Structure formats: C-alpha cells, structure tokens
Amino acid sequence: MSKVSCVEPPALSPQGVSDRTRRWRRLRRIVTLPIAALALAGCTVPTFGASPGATTSSQSVYHLWQGFSIGAVIVGGFTLLLIFWAVIFYRRKSDNIPKQSQYHIPLEMTYTIIPVLIVLGLFAATLVVENKEVALPKSDVTINVNAFQWGWEFTYPGQNVVVTGQTTQDPEMIMPVNENVHINLTSSDVTHGFYVHAFNFSRYALPGILNQFTLRAVNTGTYNGQCTQLCGLYHSLMVFRVKVVSQSQYSAWLTGEANVAAAKAAKTATNQQTSSITPTKPAKSKGGY
Amino acid sequence: MTDVLDPPMILEPEGHDEHLEEHHGPTGILKWITTTDHKVIGLSYTVTAVIMMVIGGAFAEIIRAQLTTPNNTLVSLAQYNELFTMHGSVMIYLFVGPFAFGALANIIVPIQIGAPDMAFPRLNALSYWLYLTGSITMLSGFFVAGGAANFGWVAYAPLSNSINTPGSGADLWIGGLLLTGFSAIFTGVNLCATVFYLRAPGMTMFRMPIFTWNLLVTAILILLAFPVLTAGLIMLYCDRHFGTHIFSVAGGGVPVLWQHIFWFWGHPEVYILALPFFGMVTEIIAVFSRKPVFGYKGMVFATITIGALSLGVWAHHMFTTGVVLLPFFSIMSLLIAVPTGIKMFNWIGTMWRGEVWFSTAMLMAIGFLITFLVGGLTGIYLASPPLDFFTHDTYFVVAHFHSIVMALVMGAMGGLYYWGPKITGYMLNETYGKIQFWFLFIGTQVFTLPQYLLGLRGMPRRIAIYPLHPSWEFLNQVSTVGAVLVGISTVVFMANIVVSWKKTPAGDNPWDGHTLEWFTTSPPPHHNFYRLPQIRSERPTWDYNHPGHTAAEHGHSAPHRDETPVA
Numbered sequence: 094m095s096k097v098s099c100v101e102p103p104a105l106s107p108q109g110v111s112d113r114t115r116r117w118r119r120l121r122r123i124v125t126l127p128i129a130a131l132a133l134a135g136c137t138v139p140t141f142g143a144s145p146g147a148t149t150s151s152q153s154v155y156h157l158w159q160g161f162s163i164g165a166v167i168v169g170g171f172t173l174l175l176i177f178w179a180v181i182f183y184r185r186k187s188d189n190i191p192k193q194s195q196y197h198i199p200l201e202m203t204y205t206i207i208p209v210l211i212v213l214g215l216f217a218a219t220l221v222v223e224n225k226e227v228a229l230p231k232s233d234v235t236i237n238v239n240a241f242q243w244g245w246e247f248t249y250p251g252q253n254v255v256v257t258g259q260t261t262q263d264p265e266m267i268m269p270v271n272e273n274v275h276i277n278l279t280s281s282d283v284t285h286g287f288y289v290h291a292f293n294f295s296r297y298a299l300p301g302i303l304n305q306f307t308l309r310a311v312n313t314g315t316y317n318g319q320c321t322q323l324c325g326l327y328h329s330l331m332v333f334r335v336k337v338v339s340q341s342q343y344s345a346w347l348t349g350e351a352n353v354a355a356a357k358a359a360k361t362a363t364n365q366q367t368s369s370i371t372p373t374k375p376a377k378s379k380g381g382y
Numbered sequence: 383m384t385d386v387l388d389p390p391m392i393l394e395p396e397g398h399d400e401h402l403e404e405h406h407g408p409t410g411i412l413k414w415i416t417t418t419d420h421k422v423i424g425l426s427y428t429v430t431a432v433i434m435m436v437i438g439g440a441f442a443e444i445i446r447a448q449l450t451t452p453n454n455t456l457v458s459l460a461q462y463n464e465l466f467t468m469h470g471s472v473m474i475y476l477f478v479g480p481f482a483f484g485a486l487a488n489i490i491v492p493i494q495i496g497a498p499d500m501a502f503p504r505l506n507a508l509s510y511w512l513y514l515t516g517s518i519t520m521l522s523g524f525f526v527a528g529g530a531a532n533f534g535w536v537a538y539a540p541l542s543n544s545i546n547t548p549g550s551g552a553d554l555w556i557g558g559l560l561l562t563g564f565s566a567i568f569t570g571v572n573l574c575a576t577v578f579y580l581r582a583p584g585m586t587m588f589r590m591p592i593f594t595w596n597l598l599v600t601a602i603l604i605l606l607a608f609p610v611l612t613a614g615l616i617m618l619y620c621d622r623h624f625g626t627h628i629f630s631v632a633g634g635g636v637p638v639l640w641q642h643i644f645w646f647w648g649h650p651e652v653y654i655l656a657l658p659f660f661g662m663v664t665e666i667i668a669v670f671s672r673k674p675v676f677g678y679k680g681m682v683f684a685t686i687t688i689g690a691l692s693l694g695v696w697a698h699h700m701f702t703t704g705v706v707l708l709p710f711f712s713i714m715s716l717l718i719a720v721p722t723g724i725k726m727f728n729w730i731g732t733m734w735r736g737e738v739w740f741s742t743a744m745l746m747a748i749g750f751l752i753t754f755l756v757g758g759l760t761g762i763y764l765a766s767p768p769l770d771f772f773t774h775d776t777y778f779v780v781a782h783f784h785s786i787v788m789a790l791v792m793g794a795m796g797g798l799y800y801w802g803p804k805i806t807g808y809m810l811n812e813t814y815g816k817i818q819f820w821f822l823f824i825g826t827q828v829f830t831l832p833q834y835l836l837g838l839r840g841m842p843r844r845i846a847i848y849p850l851h852p853s854w855e856f857l858n859q860v861s862t863v864g865a866v867l868v869g870i871s872t873v874v875f876m877a878n879i880v881v882s883w884k885k886t887p888a889g890d891n892p893w894d895g896h897t898l899e900w901f902t903t904s905p906p907p908h909h910n911f912y913r914l915p916q917i918r919s920e921r922p923t924w925d926y927n928h929p930g931h932t933a934a935e936h937g938h939s940a941p942h943r944d945e946t947p948v949a
Contacts, residue, residue, distance in 0.1 A: 142834070142835055142838040142839075143772070143838055150768075153768070154768045154769065154771070154772050157766065157768055157769060158763075158769060158772065161762065161763050161766065161769060165759045165760075165762065165763070168759065169755060169756070169759045172726060172727075172730070172755055173752065173755065175727075175730045176730060176733075176748065176751055176752060176755075179730055179733035179734055179736075179738065180733070180738065180748060183671070183733055183734065183735060183736050183737065183738045184737075184738050184739075184740065185737040185738055185739040185740075186737065187737065188737075189737060190672055190737075190928060190931050191671075191672055191673055191735055191736050191737050192735065192934065193673060193674055193931050193932065193933045193934050194673070194674075194676070194735070194933075194934050195673075195674045195675070195676060195677070195678060195933040195934055196676075196677060196678075196679075196934075197676075197677075197731075200731075201677050201680050201724070201727075201728075204723065204724060204727040205680075205720065205724055208719060208720045208723040208724075209717075209720055212713075212716045212717060212719055212720060215716060215762065215766065216709075216712060216713050216716055216766075218766075219712055219716075219766040219767065219768060219769075220709060222768045223708055223709070223712075223766075223767050223768050226768050226771070227708070227767075282540070282546070283538070283540050283541040283546055284538050284540075284541065284637065286702065286774070286775050286842070288774075288775070288776075288840075288842065290839070290840030293771070293772040294771050294772065295702050295771055295772070295774050295775065296702050296704055296771070297702050297703045297704065299637065299638055299703060299704075299705075300540060300631045300637055301631035301636065301637065302638065302703075302704070302705060304703075304704040305704075306704075317840070317850065317851075319840075319842055320842070321774065321775035321776065321842040321843070322538070322775055323463070323533065323534045323538070323541065323843075323844045324541060325463075325541060325546060326459055326460055326463065327459065328463075328844060328845065329459060329462075329844075329845035329846045329847050329848070330847075332850060
C-alpha cells in the first residue's frame with residue numbers, strides 16, 4: 094500500500110457516517126491517502142483484472158483491490174526473483190559441500206517484521222473500506238430481496254409492488270441511481286448467494302436470518318446478478334438482473350407497477366379472498382455486524 | 383561443535399534380518415491384511431490415496447469437459463452436482479488428507495526419530511482399515527438410487543437435510559466421512575504418542591527433522607479439529623433421520639451453525655493438509671541443496687504459529703454470511719501470512735549458496751514453491767472482507783485453493799520421488815519424473831490462472847452451464863487444456879512406476895540424506911534399524927557421513943569454511 098507516492102492530502106473526502114469508525118479516524122487518515130492517491134491516479138494504475146463497478150462501495154473495493162494487487166505484485170515478484178536467483182545461480186556445479194550456514198538472526202527478524210508491517214497496513218486499508226461498505230446510512234428506498242429455489246423475489250414495501258421470477262425468466266430488480274437503497278435479504282429455503290458482479294459485492298441469503306446492506310449506484314444500466322452459493326439442482330440458472338434507472342424513471346415504474354398490481358388484485362378479489370400481495374416484512378434478527 | 387566421528391550404536395547384528403522377517407508368520411495377502419508394521423500400513427495408505435487421486439482426477443476431467451462450452455450437455459445438472467461434490471470430497475477427505483498424515487508420515491516419522499514402529503501398531507492398522515472402508519462407503523453412493531451426495535463437499539445446511547437431499551448417497555457420504563474422520567483421529571493419537579514417547583536416545587525435540595515436527599503439529603490439529611467435524615456429522619445425521627432440528631429454522635434451529643462447525647474443522651484442516659507437505663518440501667530442499675534447513679528453529683516456531691492461528695480463522699469462509707465479526711477474523715487470517723512467509727524465505731534461504739541438484743523431487747519442491755506462492759498471495763486478498771465479498775464463491779476462490787492444493791500435490795509427488803527409493807528399495811526413473819513434473823507444473827498454471835480471471839469476470843463456482851455468458855467460454859477452454867495436461871502427468875507417473883518396477887536398486891542413501899531414514903537399509907528391516915548413529919543435531923546421518931561439516935551456529939560465525947570434495 095505504502096508504495097504509492099504522489100499523495101494529495103486535501104483529497105480526503107468526509108465520509109464518516111457511523112461514529113463507530115471514529116476511533117479509526119486517525120488511522121484512516123493514514124491509510125486513506127494511498128487509496129485516495131490511487132483514486133486520483135485511477136487511469137495509470139492497472140486494473141489487475143477488476144473493474145470499478147457501478148456503486149460507491151464497488152469503487153472503494155476496486156481501489157482496495159488495486160492496493161492489494163500492487164502489494165502482491167511487489168512481494169510476489171521479489172520472492173519469485175529470489176527463487177529463480179537461487180535456482181539459476183546455485184545449481185549444482187561440483188561435489189563440493191557448501192558452507193553449512195543455518196541461522197542469521199538479523200535476516201530472520203527482517204523477514205518476520207516486514208511482513209507484520211505489511212499485514213497491518215493491509216488490515217488498516219481493509220477496515221476503512223469495510224466500515225464504509227457495511228455501514229447502514231439513512232436510506233431513501235428499501236427493497237426486500239427474498240431468494241428461493243430457484244429464483245428471486247423483489248418486494249418494494251409500502252408500494253404494493255412485487256417482482257418475482259424463476260430460472261429462465263430472470264427477474265429484474267429496479268433501483269434508482271444516486272440514492273441509498275437499503276436491501277433486506279432473506280431466503281425461504283436453503284442458503285443462496287446474492288451476487289452482482291458490477292457491484293463487486295455478494296452476500297448470503299440465509300434462512301431465518303435477515304441480512305441488511307446498502308447499495309448506492311452511481312451509474313444507470315442493467316447488470317447481471319446470479320446466485321453464487323450452491324442451492325440445489327437449478328443453481329446454475331438462478332439468475333437475475335439489476336436495472337439502475339434515474340429517479341424519475343424509478344418513480345414512474347413504481348406507480349405503473351402499483352396500478353397494475355391494484356387492478357389485478359381487484360380482479361381476483363371478486364373470485365376469491367387473496368392474501369395480501371405484499372409479504373410481511375421478515376422479523377428483525379440480531380444478524381449483522 | 384566437535385568434528386568427531388562417533389561410532390554408531392549397534393542395535394541388532396546385521397545379517398539377522400531373515401530371522402526378523404521370517405518369524406512373523408503369514409505371507410502374501412494374509413500378511414498384508416494382518417500386518418501392524420507401520421511401513422506396510424503406510425504403503426497401503428499411499429497406494430489407496432493415489433488410487434483416490436486418480437478417481438478424483440477423473441471426476442475433475444469430466445467437470446472440465448462439461449465447462450468447455452456454455453451450454454454443454456455432456457452431463458446433466460444433477461450429475462454435475464454429484465461430480466463436483468464427489469471430486470471435492472474424494473480429493474480432500476480421501477486423497478490429500480490421508481496422503482498427508484497417513485501415507486508417507488506413517489512410514490517416515492517413526493524412522494526419522496529412530497523408533498521401531500508407531501506407538502500403537504494395532505490402532506494404526508485400524509486407522510487404515512477405517513480409512514479404506516470409509517472411502518468405499520463414500521464412493522458407493524454412486525451405486526444407490528438418487529446417486530451420490532450432491533450438496534458440495536461442504537454440505538451446507540439446510541441443503542443437506544432430508545427434504546432437500548433425500549437420497550441415501552448423502553447418508554453414505556456422512557457415514558464414509560465419519561469413518562475416515564475416526565481414522566484421522568486415531569492417526570493423530572498415534573503420531574502424538576510416537577513423537578512424544580518413542581524418540582531414540584539423543585533425539586531431543588529440537589533435533590527432530592522438520593517433517594516430523596510438522597506431523598506433530600498436524601496431529602495436534604487433528605485432535606483439536608476432527609472431533610468437531612465428527613460431532614457435526616452426527617448432528618446432521620440426527621437432523622436427517624431422527625427428527626432433531628439442530629440446523630432447521632422450522633424447528634428453532636440455526637442453519638448457519640453447520641457452517642461454524644464445519645469450518646471450525648475446515649480451516650485447521652487446510653493446515654492439516656498443508657503442514658505435512660511443507661515438511662516434505664523442507665526435507666527435499668535441504669537435502670538437494672546439501673545444506674541444513676535455514677532457520678530451523680524459526681521454521682519450527684512458524685509451524686506452531688500456523689497451527690495456533692489456524693484455529694481462530696474459520697469464519698473467513700463465512701464473511702458473506704453477515705453474522706460473523708469481520709475485523710477479528712480478518713486480522714487473524716492476514717496474520718497467517720507472516721509465519722507462512724517465514725517458511726517461504728527459509729526455503730529460499732536453504733537453497734541460497736547451496737549446491738542445488740535438480741532431481742525430480744527437487745523440481746517438484748521448486749514447483750511447489752512457485753505454485754504455493756501464487757495460491758498464498760491470492761489467499762491474502764480473501765482475508766480482506768471487502769475483497770472477499772467481491773470474489774466469494776466465484777472462480778477466483780476455486781483458482782486460489784486449487785493453486786494451494788496443486789502445490790501440495792507437487793509436494794506429494796516430490797515426497798514419493800524422494801522417499802520412494804527408501805520405501806521400495808528401487809529408484810524411480812528420473813527422465814519420466816522430469817516429464818511428469820513439466821506436465822504437472824505447466825498444466826497447473828494453465829488450469830488455475832484462467833480461473834482467477836473467470837472469477838474476476840463474475841463466474842460463480844459450481845455452475846454446470848453459463849448460457850448468458852458466452853464470453854467465459856475461451857478461458858474455460860484454456861483451463862480445461864491445463865486440466866488435461868495435469869491428467870497426462872498422472873499417466874506419466876503410472877508409466878514410471880511400471881518402467882521402474884524393481885529395476886535400479888537404490889542403496890541405503892541415494893540422495894546423501896540428512897535424517898535417520900537414510901541411515902538404515904532400503905527398504906528398512908522389520909523394526910527399522912540394525913544400528914543408529916549418535917544423534918547430535920537434526921541431521922544425524924549427515925553428521926555421520928560428513929563429520930567435518932556440521933551446521934554453523936550462526937551465519938556470521940561459521941567455524942569452518944573448507945569446501946572439501948567428498949568421494
């Protein structure tokens with residue numbers, strides 16, 4: 094991490110949402126600098142196979158990824174160099190017995206202490222991104238996501254809107270851009286994985302446990318999502334899409350869907366008593382951090 | 383350090399081996415079934431484990447063939463679930479684990495500490511037979527209605543309950559795993575007792591070879607971790623058949639408890655698998671560099687530290703559950719990189735300024751170093767919760783642990799080439815060995831490296847088809863080519879066994895070895911030794927053969943710098 098230079102101290106943006114992170118504030122200042130520097134130099138730092146993604150969190154995860162990768166390339170490259178050096182230059186040339194050296198305490202201390210420092214640096218950077226990612230700021234929109242074998246149900250509480258889809262008719266989760274979207278994630282049967290590649294994020298949907306997190310998309314678009322935790326026969330087909338739209342489009346869609354749902358409900362109500370189309374909100378559990 | 387040639391202790395006059403071998407009764411298959419000789423049991427373990435490797439490898443090849451095109455119909459979705467479940471189960475439970483602590487450990491550890499056998503020879507035999515019956519039990523799932531277990535090798539509840547997985551293949555999986563679990567526990571007891579009580583005079587703890595040290599720590603980890611798995615499996619079985627609700631929400635149970643139990647065993651298990659191979663690689667690198675293990679004591683403490691930390695990191699497999707304390711498990715997991723890094727630098731330090739001889743065993747050890755470096759570094763990413771959220775259950779994780787496990791396979795192969803001559807009395811063919819190495823090494827990189835990229839592009843693990851993502855096809859095909867190369871390396875290995883069968887006698891000490899097993903005959907006699915050298919360091923055989931070249935106390939103050947050629 095610390096290998097990154099060209100630091101601009103004022104590049105720090107205020108981000109403390111939870112006062113839990115207060116005690117890390119000083120630490121954060123130290124470790125955010127390289128991350129901020131990476132963010133500024135975004136186009137020059139290689140992607141290392143990842144992408145910034147479409148949410149605020151996915152971007153910080155991406156920068157963390159770049160930081161870890163720089164460390165990995167330096168440490169791995171150095172170690173590989175040593176291995177190849179030994180392999181090339183110390184290959185057997187004679188039957189001589191080499192010097193039987195066994196201990197070199199200063200050297201051993203060095204390669205104990207430096208990894209400890211690297212690990213602490215990585216941990217500090219991890220904490221900064223993690224605290225931001227798992228924080229639950231005030232949200233504008235709530236979506237209840239329920240996973241089941243083998244599909245997804247997206248409920249917009251209070252809006253009388255439910256989107257359900259299984260295997261091939263992949264359901265679409267519509268969410269507005271630039272708003273904090275609070276997700277309540279549950280499962281009806283087995284463990285599933287809610288994973289959206291463009292969000293650089295996944296979370297298990299566990300039976301009996303309510304998992305909560307916040308997504309804040311910064312780009313509109315349609316993104317593929319898929320169940321990542323083996324859930325039985327049709328696990329391979331348990332896909333969904335996330336469609337991030339502008340706030341006005343979102344409101345329009347919501348109203349339209351609510352009207353359709355109301356009309357449908359009125360139609361079926363004449364024949365039979367239907368249960369409420371909006372599932373009850375799952376009980377709050379102690380899950381979370 | 384004195385450079386005195388100590389006379390060896392005479393245990394049995396040489397030439398009495400016929401009397402020792404003969405009066406033990408049955409021969410042939412009856413001898414094999416009734417034996418309590420740790421070497422015969424160890425060889426049975428080795429052969430069985432290698433057969434399991436071939437079976438698990440065959441499953442892998444089918445899996446890779448299925449993934450060559452996005453909509454392949456080579457196997458059905460149901461068959462695919464069975465295949466990857468049994469691939470993982472066979473490889474982890476029936477091949478790498480038993481090979482690590484049952485096969486070469488069983489043969490080599492008693493000899494390295496100058497013991498005549500394991501502490502409890504009959505328990506040792508029981509371990510093997512439990513392992514064999516457990517393996518057969520687990521694999522017999524393929525022959526029952528509904529097929530073998532199909533819930534992944536981790537058997538997450540509630541997918542593994544009787545509603546979601548009703549077939550008896552799942553019960554056979556649980557039963558087989560219970561049997562092999564008991565086998566592992568008994569081996570752990572046996573290794574601990576052997577190391578603590580049967581060391582030869584002079585063999586203090588800090589004169590034990592690193593391989594034996596690593597097996598001791600492995601055995602302790604087995605004793606701490608495996609009973610938890612056994613308990614968990616019994617709970618799972620009770621949930622399936624006796625109406626308990628330990629892992630079911632409907633009855634007030636907690637499904638995620640299974641994950642805690644499983645990974646409390648599962649993460650120490652990673653080091654139960656890895657430490658024995660670390661030990662093998664350490665021995666191989668030291669012998670083929672003609673130097674003592676660099677930082678011997680640091681190596682021992684690193685092993686102990688890895689063992690201790692491994693008990694506190696299980697929840698890094700559960701970061702995405704949302705119900706574990708992220709920072710604690712993150713820092714504990716990251717810290718394991720430190721002792722592992724120490725080992726890496728010690729291995730390099732052992733080669734440094736040595737006379738490195740590229741036998742097949744040494745090539746395998748170097749292949750291990752490089753592959754393990756890749757797997758280790760990518761493991762550091764996964765210790766960071768935000769990066770784990772990003773890559774969890776994608777092919778990135780699959781690639782990460784296959785880098786690790788394939789490194790262990792190279793360690794295993796190195797161990798077979800290194801100790802094979804000692805065990806059988808005959809050398810393995812080096813040319814075939816080197817061909818095998820290059821297929822194995824290149825194949826491993828070709829099959830794992832594209833999987834890292836696939837993971838970063840969003841391919842989840844355990845999917846049989848990917849119709850919406852044709853762009854994943856090419857990298858999957860590359861990965862399959864790599865898997866085929868690895869398969870070819872196994873065929874070359876089999877061919878080598880046939881070609882080398884009783885061809886070139888090995889002699890007692892073909893590699894100029896350091897430790898006690900190279901002091902006795904190849905293969906060793908019934909109770910291992912006719913005579914023992916004086917044990918003054920962790921390299922008694924080397925000290926005996928090269929009296930002027932004991933290890934220097936400190937790198938800066940070596941007592942002698944002469945480089946006398948040896949005849």
